[in-house]
Amino acid sequence: MSFANDYLSFSRLKRYAQCPKSYQLHYIQKAPSTPNASLLFGSLLHAALERVYREIVAEKLSGRFPEDRLLAAYKDEWSRSGLSEFAVFQEGLTILGNFARQHALVDHTSILSVEQEFRLSVERFQVLGYIDRVDKVDDETVAIVDYKSNRAIFTREEIDYDLQLSIYAMAARMLWPWAKNVRLGLYLLRHGILMETTRTEEDLAAAREYIAMLGQETESATEFPARLNENCVWCDHSAQCPTYHRALLGKVESVCQDEKDIEAVAREREEVARMAKILYARKDALEKILKAQLQEVDRLELGGMVYTIGKTTQVSYATEPTLTVFRELTGKNEDELVPLLLSVEKAKVDALVKDLTKSLAPADARMLKARIEAIAEKSVSPRFNAQRATTAPAGDAP
Numbered sequence: 001m002s003f004a005n006d007y008l009s010f011s012r013l014k015r016y017a018q019c020p021k022s023y024q025l026h027y028i029q030k031a032p033s034t035p036n037a038s039l040l041f042g043s044l045l046h047a048a049l050e051r052v053y054r055e056i057v058a059e060k061l062s063g064r065f066p067e068d069r070l071l072a073a074y075k076d077e078w079s080r081s082g083l084s085e086f087a088v089f090q091e092g093l094t095i096l097g098n099f100a101r102q103h104a105l106v107d108h109t110s111i112l113s114v115e116q117e118f119r120l121s122v123e124r125f126q127v128l129g130y131i132d133r134v135d136k137v138d139d140e141t142v143a144i145v146d147y148k149s150n151r152a153i154f155t156r157e158e159i160d161y162d163l164q165l166s167i168y169a170m171a172a173r174m175l176w177p178w179a180k181n182v183r184l185g186l187y188l189l190r191h192g193i194l195m196e197t198t199r200t201e202e203d204l205a206a207a208r209e210y211i212a213m214l215g216q217e218t219e220s221a222t223e224f225p226a227r228l229n230e231n232c233v234w235c236d237h238s239a240q241c242p243t244y245h246r247a248l249l250g251k252v253e254s255v256c257q258d259e260k261d262i263e264a265v266a267r268e269r270e271e272v273a274r275m276a277k278i279l280y281a282r283k284d285a286l287e288k289i290l291k292a293q294l295q296e297v298d299r300l301e302l303g304g305m306v307y308t309i310g311k312t313t314q315v316s317y318a319t320e321p322t323l324t325v326f327r328e329l330t331g332k333n334e335d336e337l338v339p340l341l342l343s344v345e346k347a348k349v350d351a352l353v354k355d356l357t358k359s360l361a362p363a364d365a366r367m368l369k370a371r372i373e374a375i376a377e378k379s380v381s382p383r384f385n386a387q388r389a390t391t392a393p394a395g396d397a398p
C-alpha cells in the first residue's frame with residue numbers, strides 16, 4: 001500500500017532517521033501510542049512558557065519577568081497533564097523559577113513571535129513546524145529560541161549540525177527577510193544555558209537535500225526495520241515492539257564466533273552497547289518506581305531483596321581552619337601546605353569566569369580566559385570512544 005506524507009516535520013524526519021519501525025507504527029499504521037512521562041513533562045514546561053510569553057506580548061508587558069504568572073501557568077498545565085509525581089512537580093517549579101530569575105527583565109517589543117507556525121516548500125514536500133520564541137535583537141538580527149528539557153548538554157557538533165535548527169533558519173529567512181543575521185539557539189531549561197549557532201547558505205542547501213531524500217525514503221521504503229537506540233526506553237511504541245522486548249531480555253543477535261573477525265567483533269560490540277544503554281535506561285525507570293514507593297515507607301522487601309534510600313555524606317573542609325590546624329601541629333608553613341592540600345575545581349573556575357565575563361570589557365574577558373587557560377594543568381588518560389562514522393543531521397510539528 002502506498003503511503004504519502006501530508007507534510008513533513010522535524011519530528012517525523014527525526015523519528016524515521018532514528019528508527020523506521022517507530023515511524024511505520026506511528027505515521028503509517030497509526031498504532032496507539034503511549035507518551036512517556038519525560039515527554040509530557042517537557043511539553044508542559046513548553047506550554048507554561050508559551051502562555052506567559054503570549055501574555056507578555058498581548059498585554060505589552062515590560063519590566064520584571066512575571067515569575068508568578070509563569071508558575072501559575074505551570075501549575076495549571078500540571079493539573080491537566082496526568083502527571084502525579086511530587087519530585088517531578090517540584091523540579092518543574094525549580095526549572096521555571098530559575099528561568100524567571102535568569103530572564104529578570106522582559107521587554108515585549110523585543111519579542112517578535114511566540115509559537116510561530118511556518119510552512120516551507122522543500123522540493124515536492126511541505127515542511128510544517130513551530131518555533132517556540134523569536135526575538136528581535138536589532139534591525140538586522142533575529143534570534144530563534146527553542147526550549148529543550150534534555151538532561152544532557154549538547155555538544156558543539158550536535159548544535160552545529162542540528163536539523164531542527166537548520167529548518168528554523170530556513171523558516172526565519174522566509175518569514176523575516178529583512179533579517180540579515182539569524183541566531184539559532186537551544187535554551188537548555190534544566191541547565192539555564194542558551195547554546196547558539198548559525199547556518200550558512202551551504203548548510204541550508206545540504207539540509208534541504210537531506211530533508212527531500214529522507215522524505216522520499218519514508219514514502220518509498222518497503223521495509224521498516226526496528227533500530228534499537230538509547231531512546232527506546234522513551235519510545236511511545238515500545239509496548240508494540242518485539243525487538244525492544246527481546247533487548248530487555250538481553251538477547252544479542254550478532255554473536256561474534258571468531259574474535260579474529262574484527263568486523264563481527266565491532267558488530268557485536270555495537271549491539272551490546274545499544275542493549276546496555278537500553279537496559280540501564282530501563283533499570284533507571286524501574287528504580288524510579290521503587291524510589292517513589294520508598295517515599296511512603298522506609299524499606300521495601302521484594303523478591304528476596306531489601307530496598308531502602310541511603311544517604312551519601314560528602315565531607316569538605318573550610319580552607320583557613322584546615323591550614324591553621326596543619327600549621328600548628330606539623331610546623332609546616334602555608335607555602336608548603338597549600339600545594340599539598342588545595343586545588344581549584346574546574347567547574348567552579350568555569351562558573352566564576354562565566355559570571356565575571358558578563359561584567360568585564362571584552363578584551364579583559366579574553367585576557368582572563370587566556371590567563372586561566374595558561375595555568376591549567378591538564379592530564380590525559382586514554383579513553384575508548386565509539387561513534388557513528390557519518391554524521392547525519394540530528395535533531396516541530398508531530
Ligand code: SF4
Pocket residue numbers: 019021022226227228229231232233235236237238241243244
Ligand atoms: S522501541 Fe526502539 S526499536 Fe522499537 S520501535 Fe521504538 S525506537 Fe524502534
